[in-house]
Amino acid sequence: MKIWAPLLAVLALVIIAWLGAGVFEWTSLFGIIIPYTAFAILVLGFIYRVIKWAQSPVPFRIPTTCGQQESLPWIKQDKIENPSKTWEVVGRMALEILFFRSLFRNTQTEKREDKLGFGSSKWLWLGSLVFHWSMLIIVLRHLRYFLYPVPAFVQGLEKLDGFLQVGVPVLYLTDVFVVLGITYLFLRRVVIPQVKYISLAADYFPLFLLLGIATSGILMRYGLKVDIASVKDFAMSLVTFKPQVIPEIGTIFYVHLFLVSSLVAYFPWSKLMHAGGIFMSPTRNLANNSRAVRHINPWNYEVKTHTYEEYEDEFREKMRKVGLPLERE
Amino acid sequence: MAKLPKKEELLQYNYQVPATDWMDTPVEFKPGTYCYGAKGKNLEAVGFPNARDWSPSEEDWKLPEDWKGTVLEGIADRLSKYRSFRLFMDICVRCGACADKCHFYIGSGDPKNMPVLRAELLRSIYRRYFTTSGKLLGRLAGARDLTEEVIKEWWYYFFQCTECRRCSVYCPYGIDQAEITMMGRELLNLLGLNTDWISGPVANCYLKGNHVGLEPQTIMSNIEIMLEDIETITGKKIEPRFNRKGAEILFVAPSGDLFADPGIYTCMGYLMLFEQIGLDYTMSTYASEGGNFGFFTSNEMAKRLNAKIYAEAKRLGVKWILGGECGHMWRVINQYMDTWNGPADFLEVPVSPITGTKFTNAASTKMVHITEFTADLIYHNKIKLDPSRNDHLRVTFHDSCNTARGMGLLEEPRYILQKVCNHFYEMPEETIREKTLCCGSGAGLNAGENMEMRLRGGFPRANAVRYVHERYGVNVLANICAIDRAAFPALMNYWVPGVEVMGVHELLGNALVMDGEIERTMDLRMRPLPGKGDDDDV
Ligand code: SF4
Ligand code: SF4
Numbered sequence A: 001m002k003i004w005a006p007l008l009a010v011l012a013l014v015i016i017a018w019l020g021a022g023v024f025e026w027t028s029l030f031g032i033i034i035p036y037t038a039f040a041i042l043v044l045g046f047i048y049r050v051i052k053w054a055q056s057p058v059p060f061r062i063p064t065t066c067g068q069q070e071s072l073p074w075i076k077q078d079k080i081e082n083p084s085k086t087w088e089v090v091g092r093m094a095l096e097i098l099f100f101r102s103l104f105r106n107t108q109t110e111k112r113e114d115k116l117g118f119g120s121s122k123w124l125w126l127g128s129l130v131f132h133w134s135m136l137i138i139v140l141r142h143l144r145y146f147l148y149p150v151p152a153f154v155q156g157l158e159k160l161d162g163f164l165q166v167g168v169p170v171l172y173l174t175d176v177f178v179v180l181g182i183t184y185l186f187l188r189r190v191v192i193p194q195v196k197y198i199s200l201a202a203d204y205f206p207l208f209l210l211l212g213i214a215t216s217g218i219l220m221r222y223g224l225k226v227d228i229a230s231v232k233d234f235a236m237s238l239v240t241f242k243p244q245v246i247p248e249i250g251t252i253f254y255v256h257l258f259l260v261s262s263l264v265a266y267f268p269w270s271k272l273m274h275a276g277g278i279f280m281s282p283t284r285n286l287a288n289n290s291r292a293v294r295h296i297n298p299w300n301y302e303v304k305t306h307t308y309e310e311y312e313d314e315f316r317e318k319m320r321k322v323g324l325p326l327e328r329e
Numbered sequence B: 001m002a003k004l005p006k007k008e009e010l011l012q013y014n015y016q017v018p019a020t021d022w023m024d025t026p027v028e029f030k031p032g033t034y035c036y037g038a039k040g041k042n043l044e045a046v047g048f049p050n051a052r053d054w055s056p057s058e059e060d061w062k063l064p065e066d067w068k069g070t071v072l073e074g075i076a077d078r079l080s081k082y083r084s085f086r087l088f089m090d091i092c093v094r095c096g097a098c099a100d101k102c103h104f105y106i107g108s109g110d111p112k113n114m115p116v117l118r119a120e121l122l123r124s125i126y127r128r129y130f131t132t133s134g135k136l137l138g139r140l141a142g143a144r145d146l147t148e149e150v151i152k153e154w155w156y157y158f159f160q161c162t163e164c165r166r167c168s169v170y171c172p173y174g175i176d177q178a179e180i181t182m183m184g185r186e187l188l189n190l191l192g193l194n195t196d197w198i199s200g201p202v203a204n205c206y207l208k209g210n211h212v213g214l215e216p217q218t219i220m221s222n223i224e225i226m227l228e229d230i231e232t233i234t235g236k237k238i239e240p241r242f243n244r245k246g247a248e249i250l251f252v253a254p255s256g257d258l259f260a261d262p263g264i265y266t267c268m269g270y271l272m273l274f275e276q277i278g279l280d281y282t283m284s285t286y287a288s289e290g291g292n293f294g295f296f297t298s299n300e301m302a303k304r305l306n307a308k309i310y311a312e313a314k315r316l317g318v319k320w321i322l323g324g325e326c327g328h329m330w331r332v333i334n335q336y337m338d339t340w341n342g343p344a345d346f347l348e349v350p351v352s353p354i355t356g357t358k359f360t361n362a363a364s365t366k367m368v369h370i371t372e373f374t375a376d377l378i379y380h381n382k383i384k385l386d387p388s389r390n391d392h393l394r395v396t397f398h399d400s401c402n403t404a405r406g407m408g409l410l411e412e413p414r415y416i417l418q419k420v421c422n423h424f425y426e427m428p429e430e431t432i433r434e435k436t437l438c439c440g441s442g443a444g445l446n447a448g449e450n451m452e453m454r455l456r457g458g459f460p461r462a463n464a465v466r467y468v469h470e471r472y473g474v475n476v477l478a479n480i481c482a483i484d485r486a487a488f489p490a491l492m493n494y495w496v497p498g499v500e501v502m503g504v505h506e507l508l509g510n511a512l513v514m515d516g517e518i519e520r521t522m523d524l525r526m527r528p529l530p531g532k533g534d535d536d537d538v
Helices: A004-023 A027-055 A086-099 A123-141 A152-161 A173-191 A193-198 A201-222 A228-239 A251-269 A271-280 A308-321 B040-045 B067-081 B083-090 B103-108 B115-130 B132-141 B148-158 B166-170 B177-190 B196-208 B216-234 B263-277 B299-316 B327-341 B370-379 B401-405 B411-420 B451-472 B482-495 B504-511 B533-537
Strands: A107-112 A115-120 B249-252 B281-283 B320-323 B367-369 B395-397 B476-479 B500-503
Touching (some): A004 A027, A004 A201, A004 A251, A027 A251, A027 A271, A086 A271, A115 B451, A123 A152, A123 A173, A173 A193, A173 A201, A201 A271, A201 B132, A271 B083, A308 B216, B040 B196, B067 B115, B083 B115, B103 B451, B115 B132, B115 B177, B148 B177, B166 B401, B216 B263, B263 B482, B263 B500, B263 B504, B299 B320, B299 B327, B320 B370, B367 B370, B370 B411, B395 B411, B411 B504, B451 B482, B476 B482, B476 B504, B500 B504
Parallel strands (some): B320 B367, B476 B500
Antiparallel strands (some): A107 A115
């Protein structure tokens, strides 16, 4: 159920787009209204979610320290893993966000009879890194459709991505990597029993959706070719807010676009928001300096305590006997 | 207390997952794996809700009338107060990187001890009542209804988490199950569902000043015994003063160090050191607890217990505070105390009166960790050490979870150890420093009745100790934590017999050369030092 339901859902999305845009030719719906709406949902939804998180304060300074603290001057502080200054925190966050530092630590625990072993296990790190970086480059490459003239860095990226120079059109490495990445992330979810055990439909759905997007994109580029010039015209019309559907674009394009629209509209309401959340995680984005600088809790309130006076009142006689000084004799 | 299973039986587990989905796998309350329920009188003493006697093994947990409403309101309230909570409910991708990092999972194979599933226990309720997808799609979205069974499951597994934060180190988003466990325990506390082993010490600490419930005269007589031993061992008569106004420094130790073997040896080490350097300090019978079991019930209770330290420092008019060897005590001091009960503007930025070192890293909180203080003394050659007095010991060091992952106090104790003993060996890389494996008894789980679970939770750590025991003949597990000192002896006895448990300052006390002392023939445990004194000519 956890696997089939999301798979069927994604297939349904494909069929909807195929029927809607291909058979019924509701091209303005699938080409203009839905993409605009989906994009608006993404932007507004993302902002909404971030604001929602930001509305809850960070009452305590709770970084998870992963290295030596700043203490005596002759003890070497691990400034990245246990930052005490803002720029050190920036360094730590950059490593997390760009290179998945914490995932890199991953180990695998094994039990052999009465002994435990902790082996290195970098596959998840590698798979995630390959997937996320490929995604990023692919998204940036797509800027070529939305910008005129195409910026130099986008062209450079395309060159780099296609440096193998195989096939016509040139094969992009990221196209291969992204599919490999998604496949890996999917396979580990079904193959590793523990991961399968914790997985939800909400973990499979985005994977299937991304796979659908990648497949339709790749089909468009290498198989069922679409007219790139029309795609560009169409994309430009969208970004300049003079939307115009161009009839010659193949149905596969609408499938691709509809899946992308589904993904971006789904994004803010799903676990994909880890993309925004990682920036806000209090165990990572705070300096470990709470002994040097007082951290303020906005909802700190007075509490009832047991005062020294009450304590002395209760134990006065006993304290006197053992010669402890008293406030009141 | 349930009979302890044999090692072979305990190790009869594997990491296979059950055939049924976790939501359909009911929790089984097996004796030896859970703590007794809180006593009514202890809850009442501090004004906790739904005070009554109850037992987790009984069917009826005597929940209050509108328990469901209380829990849901409690969740809403905490979502709005803690960004960590809201965020950690939302952004987990269930990648499983944290799964096999928890010592309770490693040692039990129970999938609900994977940090990610422990979180899902609460997250599933969050989804059901606080997210649209959960409301609409229910189980398909990983949501489930809040029932009494869920409450029991929470209780079982949130008191099977030592809030050690190891999972948080490996999570790509830093999701900290300790934080979620704290929220879970707060919610349970709203229903009066605490454990006896936590609520007892909380009540004690509130009324008597320390967890173990030592009254002032008992503290004094305990210290008296230590002083007699120190005199026998060193020939030196020392007289620490308590509750003394006008001292420069207030020293606060975990009460375990004032109470029982082997903590008292650590305490003797502190006292000898302070005497030798002529420190102008006092201890307090009122603020006689550095640890904080309140931290294992609710944020508010933790703050209430912690307030004593600053209050007493103010009353006594000291300049700054020095803190003893304790794990969760230092998590609290480093990350919470100043925020709760500060600003400590009546104190001064700590300066070591011996070396002149200014502890700027404690400029606001004004509390220094004793290993920072001592490492500084040694670095400046202010004390004389004879490490050969520890030559009969082969030492390894256990990083406490809290000082490692909630502070980063890694090198200070190691520096001291390197100077006070000649045989020091590290456990394997994957099991120390920020990756340290928990003793399995933290966060208030060091009771007797849940010994099986403690042994399981402590197994990964013991496994690493066994490695250095077999390889280098290690026979001492050094540490800087009162819970470790209380918990490890039983654990070592079970898993790695022949390894003793000592605080860093006990080892320091052995090595410390005191002015005018007699020739040492005994260590602080009053056992003959091989090659010294009596048996020289044997
Ligand atoms: S490592 Fe973090 S994101 Fe991955 S399953 Fe654990 S808590 Fe969730
Ligand atoms: S905090 Fe420690 S005990 Fe709790 S789930 Fe994480 S690893 Fe396990």
